[in-house]
Amino acid sequence: MELESILLPGVSDKRPIIIAGPCSAETEEQVMTTAKDLAKREIKIFRAGIWKPRTKPGGFEGVGSEGLAWLQKVKRETGMYVATEVANKKHVFETVKHGIDIIWIGARTSVNPFAVQEIAEALQVSGFMGIVLIKNPVNPDLELWIGAIERVYNAGIRKIGIIHRGFSTYDKKLYRNLPQWHVPIELKRRIPNIPIFSDPSHIGGKRELIASISQQAMDLNYDGLIIESHCNPDCAWSDKEQQITPDILSYILSMLVVREAKQTTENLEQLRQQIDEIDNELLGILAKRMRVSQEIGQYKKEHNMPVLQTVRYDEILENRISQAEKMGVGAGFMKTLLEAIHEESIRQQIEMLNK
Secondary structure, three states: OOOOOOOOOOOOOOOOEEEEEOOEOOOHHHHHHHHHHHHHOOOOEEEOEOOOOOOOOOOOOOOOOHHHHHHHHHHHHHOOEEEEEEOOHHHHHHHHHOOOOEEEEOHHHHOOHHHHHHHHHHHHHHOOOOEEEEEOOOOOOHHHHHHHHHHHHHOOOOOEEEEEOOEOOOOOOOOOOEOOOHHHHHHHHHOOOOOEEEOHHHHHOOHHHHHHHHHHHHHOOOOEEEEEEOOOHHHOOOOHHHOEOHHHHHHHHHHOOOOOOOOOOHHHHHHHHHHHHHHHHHHHHHHHHHHHHHHHHHHHHHOOOOOOOHHHHHHHHHHHHHHHHHOOOOHHHHHHHHHHHHHHHHHHHHHHHOO
8 A cells, every 4th residue: 555644844753743632623712722722832733523423412513514614714823734523525525625634534434334435435526635544443343444544545545544542342441442452553564654643532531541541652653643632621512531731731742752763672562562451351351250250149149059069160160271271271370260260259259148
């Protein structure tokens, strides 16, 4: 895939490239206040959602095309480049008409090949000459993500980048969207020349996680960050918990450690990130298993059953150890692990019986 550089005149090629601005354009005053504050802090690319695809009806769905005029004003008065999200062909034509420099395809859109194809065709017809960034689909489907890239590429767009914003999960986790770093790492392996941005605002879902996620992205050699920044985050009309002030953004960026030189330990760092992610998943699975054990304890209490069921335990040991050996995991290690899990499960069931 022969891609062109996404570097813009006047924007430093040093990592990270920063795209910042509010989740949503709410009012002209809010947009201009935020943009001018960011511009003072040397941020060159301003982002704001004009159309907001919400999970449920009734939420704030954006100001619509009216807000594009505000982005034009940002360009005129600050000299910043401007970026916004599109979700259909009408959005594409409106952004082109208003001279938007960067558009991105959101996670709820990239999951739908029909919608992406419609956008790609509109980009081709409109003659859009700017940059297109494609967020990962809401679910961790690498082929779907690559398919969205290919649809835009086949429409003649060559200035393409990707945004990693994490993947949705039903269970309650530390992150709003699980990073699953191995997915974008694999995409980058397949398309090495594609620029990659991290969206720590959507991955974390909490402003206090933005700094640590941004640092992880830099450690994984990401090209840039797209961060939600609002002049008054606590009063934001959407996603207020994950937005930060321009002042805080500047502080976070000043604390980032960016390793520019190629490191012989680069692959090791990526592997360690995968280990951390897998460990987090293991903890979540163990917690879920213990919740089921508590429910079993409640059932045994209600039916006056003993906690220890030796036949069932022997079956688990035999079957799981056999499965583990087939998957390359040592029998001794698996037996030790299962015994520890069983001991904790019994402890929690006994606590349930004594409540």
